[in-house]
Amino acid sequence: MRRALQLLRLSPLLLVAGCFHHAGTSERIARDMGVVPQNTVLLSQMMRELSAEPGFTEQLLQQFDSGSKNGLPFTPELFDTFRKIILGKDWQGLDRFPGWTIHRVTQTVNAGQGVLSKISPPGGDVLKVDLGEYKLDVPGTVSLDKPSTLPGFSDKGLVTPLGHDVVHGDGADPDLAPMHSESARLAEVLNRLSLNSFNPPQGKATAPFTVELGGTKATAPEQLIVALQQTGHTVTVGDARYFANFGHFHYKGQDVEMPFWLDTGLRVPPGHPWQRSRKYLIPVSHAEYEWVVRGPKINADVTFYFGIDGHAEFRTNDQLNQAWVLKRVAHEYTNAQAVEVTRLTGSVLRAYAYLHTAHPALPFGGYYTLGVCQDVVAAIEQKMTGKTTIFPNTADTKYFHDQPDAEVFQLMNAIPKDTEGKPPAPERIFGSLPTSDFGKLTVPGLREDTERTYDAWQRGHLYRRRNLGRWISYGGIVLATIVVAALAISRRRRAA
Structure with missing residues (x-):
């Protein structure tokens, strides 16, 4: 979900004030507007100004609903909600779109699978790996x-x-684009080496492929990393987190801030006794692995993630990020650990290639059903560190059980499943954010909510989403206890 994740379509939540006045969504956004990066505008501001332009609203909605391979797999219910927000000029709702839990998003995906397969029919690049x-x-x-x-x-x-x-x-990106030629070649050979032992569900096994460097021959991606290290190159693999940019729009030369909001299930604690808690919403994050190679022969930047284009592959890493998406490297791997992360990534690429070939009818190349960008990083993080700090994960692991690599199934099966409705651990929610210094958050309204909720978690006073059935149950128990106590007191008085 980020730079090569270029949008195509996009749903709603409007937070309202209660009986007592407190800072609602619009008020908090207005108060925090000062932290928006320079040269950046909100999507709602762009739409507010352009909605009066004849034909623009229809053109934009058509862009979102065009079926482009680079777009977000947008379910019919999500798109209908987004359309109503745009046509209704509900700019506040647009600033927290959609504001649903990941469980609710999953329900709309499941409900729309038949429609989605018609929108995104099988065909074209079934393998979905760039081999040059x-x-x-x-x-x-x-x-x-x-x-x-x-x-x-x-x-x-x-x-x-x-x-x-x-x-x-x-x-x-002015720093990375000059290395594009080397980055593109490195990405292509890493993809091809990953498929050296690929046995598709139908057809023949792949032919052997070898990469030579400094007298060393590599037939697997991890062997190439060893060859780079042995020839004087430094190789660092970073576990990078960003806010996902689902728009990649620019308006009048300014970046357009366009996150996709999720309800974490946590509550933002009230700042004063007369205030009520509110839902803690966060923008969806993007996670990827980034290989930084520097040395006497090769200088390149390569990344790996499973994107909304349906591709799970090594890619070049040289487009400029908008300032508001930030960046945090949660882990850095060098030496033997860099080799191991590369080995695991190659195995995952091969597993996705198998699943794409075995299930060509999955809408959007299996994106969401086979996971989002976070799943692979979460699975490898779990393997490398013993825990995962990423949210959300959406992969249906029954598919990975059917592919031949048992290790990949174990990796994907070990991580939490957010589509099942179980609330995510706070460590994963805060760990997904692209900064650990919450003062650097520039999305309006997010900084204070995050600081307050994180502080409550640290103090052991975390608020979670209210469960109406549970509260009714608790209320019934309390009421029954009061009634029993009152009857007991009444009997004692009569006996006296």
Whole structure:
């Protein structure tokens, strides 16, 4: 969910004040507007200004509902909710869209599977792995001792003007884009090496493929990392967390802040006795692994995640992030740990390739059903550190049970399943945020809510979502106790 995660469609929640006046959503947003990064506007502000432009609202809704392979797998109910917010000019609702629990989102996905398969029919790139010029059925050898001859960075197909001073897509990161040629080659050979032992459900096993570097031959991705280390290169693998950017819009030269909000099930504690608690909503985060390679022959940045384009693969990492998405590296792996993370990632890539081939009819390449970007990172984090600090996870692990790699099934089966409705652990909620310094949060209204909720967790006074049935049950017990006590007192008085 982030830079190459480019939106396509997108649902609602309006927080209202109670009997006593307290800071509602709009008031808190207005109060915190000062922390919005420079050169950044809210989606609601862009829509408020452009909704009067003839045809723009319809054009935008068509963009969201066009079925583009780069878009968010948007269920019919989610899109209908989003459409009502836009047409109803409910800009406050847009600023906390959709505000649902992940369990409710899952229910809409399950309910819309039949419709979604028609929106996103099977076909095209079933394997969903970018191999460049390398073929699965053709053996080959490539040397990395010479510079890459692939073209440099181009924003063609990444940046699209939509009119009315609106641009979709992000351009080059000035620090990373100059390495695009080497990054692209490294991503392609890591993808091809990961599939060296690939046995699809139908067809033949892949032909052997070898990468040479400094006299060493690698036939698996982890072997290539060893070869890089042995030839004087430093390799660092970062477990990176961002806020997911589901829009990638720019308006009048400014970034457009467009998160996708989830209800965590926690409550923001009231600041004063006369206030009520409110739902603690957070923007969905994006998680990925990032390989930073520096050395005498190769300087490259490569990332891996399962994206909303349905691809689970190594990718180049050189588009510019908008400032509001922030970044936090939760873990860094070097030396033998970098080799192990690469090995696990290659196994996961191979498992996804198998599942894509075995289940080509899954809408959006299996995105959401086979997990979101967080699932793979959470599974490997669990393996490497003994715990996971990422939310949410959506993978239906019955699919991974059917693919041949038992280790991958164990990885995916070991992480929490947020689609089942069980509240996520607070450690995972706060761990998913792209900063541990909550003062750096720039999404309006989020900083105070996060600081207050985190403090309550640390003090052991965390509020959770109210369960009406539970409160009714507790109330019945209390009422019955009062009645029994009153009758006992009445009998004693009469006896006296």
